[in-house]
Amino acid sequence: MATVDVPDVSMRTPPAPATPLGGALRLLDYWLIAYKRTWKGSVITSFVTPFLYILAMGVLLGGFVTSDPSRLDGATSYLAYVAPGMVATQAMTTVFGEVTYPVMGMVKWQKIYFSMHATPLGVKDIIVAHLAFVMFRVLTTCAVFIAILAPFGVFESVWGTLVAVLVQLLLGLAFATPIYAFACGLEDESSFSLIFRLGMIPLTLFSGTFFPISNLGSVMEAIAKVTPLWQGVDLTRMLVLGRVDGSWAVAHVAYLAVLAALGWWWAVRRLDRRLVQ
Amino acid sequence: MISAHGLRKSFGDFEAVRGIDVEVRKGVAFGFLGPNGAGKSSTMRMICCVSPATGGELRILGLDPATQGPEIRARIGVCPQEDTLDTELNVRENLYVYGRYFGLPRRVVRERIDELLDFVQLTEKAEAKVEDLSGGMKRRLTIARSLVNRPELLVLDEPTTGLDPQARHVIWDRLFRLKQQGVTLLLTTHYMDEAEQLCDELVVMDHGLIVARGAPLDLITEHSSREVAELRFGVGEHDALASKVEDLAERVEVLPDRLLLYSDDGEAVLEAVHNRGLRPVASLVRRSTLEDVFLRLTGRTLVD
Numbered sequence: 001m002a003t004v005d006v007p008d009v010s011m012r013t014p015p016a017p018a019t020p021l022g023g024a025l026r027l028l029d030y031w032l033i034a035y036k037r038t039w040k041g042s043v044i045t046s047f048v049t050p051f052l053y054i055l056a057m058g059v060l061l062g063g064f065v066t067s068d069p070s071r072l073d074g075a076t077s078y079l080a081y082v083a084p085g086m087v088a089t090q091a092m093t094t095v096f097g098e099v100t101y102p103v104m105g106m107v108k109w110q111k112i113y114f115s116m117h118a119t120p121l122g123v124k125d126i127i128v129a130h131l132a133f134v135m136f137r138v139l140t141t142c143a144v145f146i147a148i149l150a151p152f153g154v155f156e157s158v159w160g161t162l163v164a165v166l167v168q169l170l171l172g173l174a175f176a177t178p179i180y181a182f183a184c185g186l187e188d189e190s191s192f193s194l195i196f197r198l199g200m201i202p203l204t205l206f207s208g209t210f211f212p213i214s215n216l217g218s219v220m221e222a223i224a225k226v227t228p229l230w231q232g233v234d235l236t237r238m239l240v241l242g243r244v245d246g247s248w249a250v251a252h253v254a255y256l257a258v259l260a261a262l263g264w265w266w267a268v269r270r271l272d273r274r275l276v277q
Numbered sequence: 278m279i280s281a282h283g284l285r286k287s288f289g290d291f292e293a294v295r296g297i298d299v300e301v302r303k304g305v306a307f308g309f310l311g312p313n314g315a316g317k318s319s320t321m322r323m324i325c326c327v328s329p330a331t332g333g334e335l336r337i338l339g340l341d342p343a344t345q346g347p348e349i350r351a352r353i354g355v356c357p358q359e360d361t362l363d364t365e366l367n368v369r370e371n372l373y374v375y376g377r378y379f380g381l382p383r384r385v386v387r388e389r390i391d392e393l394l395d396f397v398q399l400t401e402k403a404e405a406k407v408e409d410l411s412g413g414m415k416r417r418l419t420i421a422r423s424l425v426n427r428p429e430l431l432v433l434d435e436p437t438t439g440l441d442p443q444a445r446h447v448i449w450d451r452l453f454r455l456k457q458q459g460v461t462l463l464l465t466t467h468y469m470d471e472a473e474q475l476c477d478e479l480v481v482m483d484h485g486l487i488v489a490r491g492a493p494l495d496l497i498t499e500h501s502s503r504e505v506a507e508l509r510f511g512v513g514e515h516d517a518l519a520s521k522v523e524d525l526a527e528r529v530e531v532l533p534d535r536l537l538l539y540s541d542d543g544e545a546v547l548e549a550v551h552n553r554g555l556r557p558v559a560s561l562v563r564r565s566t567l568e569d570v571f572l573r574l575t576g577r578t579l580v581d
Binding site: 013015017026027033034037041047110112115118119120121275276277 | 426
């Protein structure tokens with residue numbers, strides 16, 4: 001006990017980060033280390049599951065579906081029709097998984113956010129870093145998914161497909177910011193199962209992933225068109241099939257960007273209220 | 278280091294802190310003593326710049342928490358009441374990521390980790406997962422973590438609550454060494470022995486107000502006698518017996534389970550009690566402590 005070296009407390013620390021991006025960079029190592037311990041599990045869920053889906057729904061079930069390309073938004077086969085829809089849906093499900101329970105863990109169970117906020121880091125730094133990690137997950141998951149699909153010959157346009165990868169980030173962000181905001185202010189997790197059952201699953205089934213929304217009838221079709229997932233599915237599909245409708249594409253991008261921005265504003269408010277009391 | 282004037286904090290209609298004045302000078306160990314709900318933690322959160330003051334003035338290191346929170350947080354260390362460690366990371370990783378939050382270069386953080394692990398005696402546990410650590414080890418890790426930015430001011434919210442006596446002594450020893458290094462310590466506690474051990478100055482809080490302040494010994498001299506005779510009688514007898522002994526001491530305090538007789542000579546009081554034919558089930562004479570001060574000032578014990 002007598003030979004304990006007391007740490008030297010004389011050297012000063014760097015100043016607080018000037019921008020949320022600078023703050024988020026300081027959190028990079030946390031997210032890298034955290035990912036290192038979970039990546040194996042995430043490989044199974046993110047890469048293997050979509051592969052099974054494409055095999056079952058696209059190839060095996062789709063083998064029974066023959067339809068005029070004009071009724072499949074220009075896709076030459078059912079597999080080619082369903083592939084972009086599944087990519088976009090995969091972006092959405094990845095986001096749902098990443099910003100519900102994990103966010104609650106950070107504010108309620110492990111309180112890691114509180115430890116981050118005890119340092120010079122602020123609420124925006126914390127959100128930017130966490131969402132950047134979610135976007136990394138969306139990017140890697142969708143990129144690999146697209147790589148798995150490419151050999152099936154379902155993508156008509158190479159450039160369109162590359163742009164479609166970026167579209168998944170926008171779509172992911174449009175879902176991530178509002179759900180993040182919702183999750184970070186929650187006191188208990190029981191509402192998560194509600195948004196999975198009443199949000200994620202109906203969106204997956206009825207937003208043009210598996211069949212054209214024109215099949216829904218005019219009222220349901222109008223509702224489907226205002227869902228963010230359909231916006232993303234339609235945009236992804238027109239890009240990979242090389243049949244881009246300029247004004248629709250701009251509308252989709254604008255819709256998703258506005259949703260992401262509103263979600264960001266709400267997330268900052270909600271997390272601030274949670275951490276700063 | 279810290280100056281507060283008329284500092285207040287409300288949550289809706291509830292006033293947690295109702296106007297306190299505090300001055301903490303560089304290099305001292307300053308304590309906030311009080312029972313649960315006295316407003317200690319709310320005050321700490323304001324000082325740590327994670328909770329805006331409702332009213333009054335607060336300056337930390339000469340800076341304003343309302344506008345310069347991140348600048349202040351860069352220069353202070355915080356050991357919260359609940360360990361906010363990442364239980365799935367190992368000990369070293371917890372320190373590493375925390376050091377990076379301060380913008381310290383990777384190399385510097387790595388160097389400091391070894392030094393800090395040694396200081397809190399966790400070198401052998403460096404690669405252990407946090408979930409596998411004991412409560413005392415976790416608290417030591419949290420203290421090590423709070424030192425990674427080499428803070429000028431270290432804030433500890435109930436640093437030894439829930440720990441066994443041995444673990445508490447190790448922590449007290451480490452805090453004492455830090456104090457000798459010139460680190461200003463600010464701690465809350467509801468243990469009078471902790472406050473007496475560590476604090477140069479302290480304030481006693483109750484219901485959001487400061488009810489006494491000073492050095493521990495001065496507070497005891499000022500508000501209590503030198504010694505206390507504790508008498509335990511049968512259940513329910515204490516109230517009735519108080520009147521039979523009240524002339525023997527400067528002051529008598531009736532607790533549910535015992536009588537406290539305040540006097541400069543406890544043994545003499547005890548003898549006088551026996552001479553009156555009273556036979557307590559148990560009795561002891563001890564020095565006055567901060568607990569007595571608190572009891573005198575608030576009529577309640579600290580652990581209320």
